[in-house]
Amino acid sequence: MSPDDTSPAQDGRETAQTHLVASVPTARPETRAADLIAALGGQHFDCADTILVTDADTRLIGIVRINDLFANAGRLIGEIMEPEHEAVTVEADQEEIATLAIRLNMIVVPVVDETGRLIGAVPPEALFRILRDEHMEDLQRLAGIGAHQGGPAAALDAPIRDRLSRRLPWLVLGLAASTVVTLVMVGFEEALAANVAVAFFVPALVYIAGAIGTQAVSVSVRALSTSDVALRPLMRDEALIGLGIGAALGTIAGLGVLASFGDGLLALAVGLAVLGGGAVSSVVGFALPWAFQRIGSDPAMGSGPICTVIQDAASLAIYFLAVRVLIL
Known part of the structure; x- marks a missing residue:
């Protein structure tokens, strides 16, 4: 058993072909342990952590973990x-290999034709590298940084122009989309003019919305990469979690505003904004x-920048609507 080629795939993807080793212990099912x-x-193998069981035609029919063997x-x-x-x-992508290893609690992943x-x-040391x-790729993509063909490690040593080109596109899109936030602020100019204290809490609301949304994006990307699950129940749970987080933080924020400014209506507006913003940001x-x-795109790619704009606009809209209803 020997691979024909151990080079990376031509399209830049890391596949099982890249990581596999051919010298592994095998056995037939009728052999005594x-x-x-x-x-x-007395034999030397590239990977001897698991015995791969094959039939007479060398087709994989099972595995024996080394501790079970002894x-x-x-x-x-x-x-x-x-x-x-x-x-x-x-030809399996390395992410598929990692997902299978986690799902079946494997330290060695068999490769077949x-x-x-x-x-x-694929041996344990390769699995560690893959994971x-x-x-690292997920972290970069969540931040809107394009993947480097040579992998995350190579990206750190890439030329300045290359690193700039991978980081700039999503930020440009985010800058353009941030005009929505500006329009929200302009639409509620009278609220800001009527009570200058209203503006004090805008940075905090934007931060809270972004932090809650970043957590939700991270959970979603991990769920997509490790299992095939239904969206509806998870979305319901995330909405409840967002409401719970929003209620807790909104209560704390509202009490803080009340203690600092003595304005019950402003405190209520801030609390409601955190509550509504938390639910929207989570969903x-x-x-x-x-x-x-x-739509066929990488789930992690650009989610952070785009999500930030949507969350900021939604949380500020909720806040200014609450101010308009309660205070003006």
């Missing part, structure tokens, strides 16, 4: 193996990555 243990002695020396391999074990093909014949495995790289932050995925 004690005999296999004896046969493995704990059941008197039994047949077929009796202690995990049957019909999942594997990836050589199109017919199910064993080619090799770290995917994590928008959670839903936006799903929308990106639905």
